Amino acid sequence: MLKELFASQLALGCAQAAIAALLALAVMLLARQRGIHIERETVVALVRGIVQITAVGSILVLLLRGPAWTSIFLLAAMIVAAAKISAGRSKGLPKSFQISLYAIGGGAGSVIALMTWAGAIDTAITSLVPIGSMLIANAMNTNSLVMNRFRSEVESHAGLIETGLALGADSKRTVAPYVQVSLQASMIPAIDSLRSLGIVWIPGLMAGMLLSGASPIYAAIYQFVAISMIFSSSGLTALIGSLLIRGSAFSPAEQLTLRPRPVS
Amino acid sequence: MRIVDDVTVHVRTGEVLAVVGPSGAGKSSFLRLLNRLDEPTSGTVRLEGIDYKQIQPRDLRRRVGMVTQTAYLFPGTIADNIRFGPAQQGSELPAKTIEELLSQVGLAGRAGEDVAHLSGGEAQRVSLARALATAPAVLLLDEPTSSLDAEAKGEVEKLILTVVRKNGLTCVMVSHDLAQAARVADRVMVLNKGKLERIGTTSEVINAEGAFR
Numbered sequence: 159m160l161k162e163l164f165a166s167q168l169a170l171g172c173a174q175a176a177i178a179a180l181l182a183l184a185v186m187l188l189a190r191q192r193g194i195h196i197e198r199e200t201v202v203a204l205v206r207g208i209v210q211i212t213a214v215g216s217i218l219v220l221l222l223r224g225p226a227w228t229s230i231f232l233l234a235a236m237i238v239a240a241a242k243i244s245a246g247r248s249k250g251l252p253k254s255f256q257i258s259l260y261a262i263g264g265g266a267g268s269v270i271a272l273m274t275w276a277g278a279i280d281t282a283i284t285s286l287v288p289i290g291s292m293l294i295a296n297a298m299n300t301n302s303l304v305m306n307r308f309r310s311e312v313e314s315h316a317g318l319i320e321t322g323l324a325l326g327a328d329s330k331r332t333v334a335p336y337v338q339v340s341l342q343a344s345m346i347p348a349i350d351s352l353r354s355l356g357i358v359w360i361p362g363l364m365a366g367m368l369l370s371g372a373s374p375i376y377a378a379i380y381q382f383v384a385i386s387m388i389f390s391s392s393g394l395t396a397l398i399g400s401l402l403i404r405g406s407a408f409s410p411a412e413q414l415t416l417r418p419r420p421v422s
Numbered sequence: 423m424r425i426v427d428d429v430t431v432h433v434r435t436g437e438v439l440a441v442v443g444p445s446g447a448g449k450s451s452f453l454r455l456l457n458r459l460d461e462p463t464s465g466t467v468r469l470e471g472i473d474y475k476q477i478q479p480r481d482l483r484r485r486v487g488m489v490t491q492t493a494y495l496f497p498g499t500i501a502d503n504i505r506f507g508p509a510q511q512g513s514e515l516p517a518k519t520i521e522e523l524l525s526q527v528g529l530a531g532r533a534g535e536d537v538a539h540l541s542g543g544e545a546q547r548v549s550l551a552r553a554l555a556t557a558p559a560v561l562l563l564d565e566p567t568s569s570l571d572a573e574a575k576g577e578v579e580k581l582i583l584t585v586v587r588k589n590g591l592t593c594v595m596v597s598h599d600l601a602q603a604a605r606v607a608d609r610v611m612v613l614n615k616g617k618l619e620r621i622g623t624t625s626e627v628i629n630a631e632g633a634f635r
Contacts, residue, residue, distance in 0.1 A: 318496065320459055321488075321490065321496075323483060324457060324483055324487070324488040324490075325484075325510060326481070326510045328480065328510070409461060412479045413459055413460060
């Protein structure tokens with residue numbers, strides 16, 4: 159229907175974006191009726207999302223004409239932005255930005271570098287940046303899940319953790335069970351994506367490859383490659399994040415800093 | 423805001439000092455400073471004359487045992503809990519020692535029981551035995567009977583007194599109940615709004631007008 163109304167691709171894109179945003183706003187209103195107030199967050203996220211993706215699209219237009227190495231700077235900037243967003247999800251956790259930066263940079267960055275070196279990711283900007291950003295975005299989500307879960311686990315088990323400390327235990331040992339729980343929980347989306355590939359969902363990358371004329375079998379196999387890379391970068395991010403996060407809950411004198419304040 | 427402010431106290435070796443005061447007086451915060459679960463913003467604590475900042479926090483906490491208001495037990499058996507403290511120092515507690523500790527707290531023969539099935543009073547007994555397992559010089563008790571019913575409260579209170587005296591422990595016990603402090607302690611200190619209001623023998627503090635309401 160929209161295609162008949164809009165002749166130019168840009169106008170069609172704007173109309174499609176408007177309809178998608180209206181649908182998101184309708185969901186927001188439904189949530190509001192149930193007493194869940196996400197109005198501000200939804201509107202801000204929608205506006206921010208369209209501005210950011212349009213800006214990146216414009217930058218990509220410029221970058222496509224530039225040398226391949228410029229994509230490294232773009233991916234590095236994405237990692238820093240992802241770390242900042244992820245750190246914002248774990249307010250109250252000391253050094254959350256540094257932990258996020260090392261975890262996402264180490265997790266997604268090393269997988270991007272390794273797979274590009276191995277030839278699984280093409281060095282062309284049109285390939286490296288979208289696939290890299292996909293890995294970074296998933297690593298960011300995993301990191302947010304690790305940090306968020308860790309904080310809530312530690313806060314709800316503060317009594318047990320401090321009991322361990324009071325008995326002379328190593329602070330990192332007292333939070334080890336909660337690090338493990340956080341790590342496992344954060345990996346659920348990546349594992350489910352891998353398990354449900356082709357059955358529950360066919361990712362956009364495959365659709366794009368098919369549209370651009372690639373062989374369906376190759377597109378399918380490459381989809382597995384992409385999801386496996388997401389799994390690896392998410393897993394590595396979770397591992398690095400969970401290793402670094404253990405110490406963040408404690409002061410240098412091994413006092414639990416992530417705990418509800420005592421009343422008396 | 424200072425939760426504990428300008429408090430200077432000398433706890434004598436082998437004595438039981440009760441810390442009393444109304445809710446929000448800073449009693450638990452004071453106790454947490456003693457084993458460095460919280461960091462003092464100024465001042466310090468001396469253990470046997472040594473500034474405790476010179477002692478590794480883990481070593482300090484192994485020498486200063488603590489029993490909290492709620493008995494936080496680690497999942498597993500009673501024996502697993504008793505073994506926990508010594509295991510942090512790399513030593514395996516023999517079954518005989520575990521049994522001795524359990525008999526001290528009235529739980530002889532129950533080492534293999536899962537802690538999930540214990541009553542509040544029993545859990546607090548395990549918590550006390552666990553604190554004793556590291557052979558501490560000082561025992562900190564943070565309202566150890568306040569979450570128990572009247573019967574268990576009396577039993578645990580009696581038990582604590584017996585265990586502390588038998589082991590010759592120096593003990594600092596937080597209580598909101600002056601009558602309990604009178605039954606258990608040699609001396610009482612009264613905290614109010616974070617400040618030391620009074621310290622003396624139990625009878626001195628009880629007799630002092632307005633010492634604790």
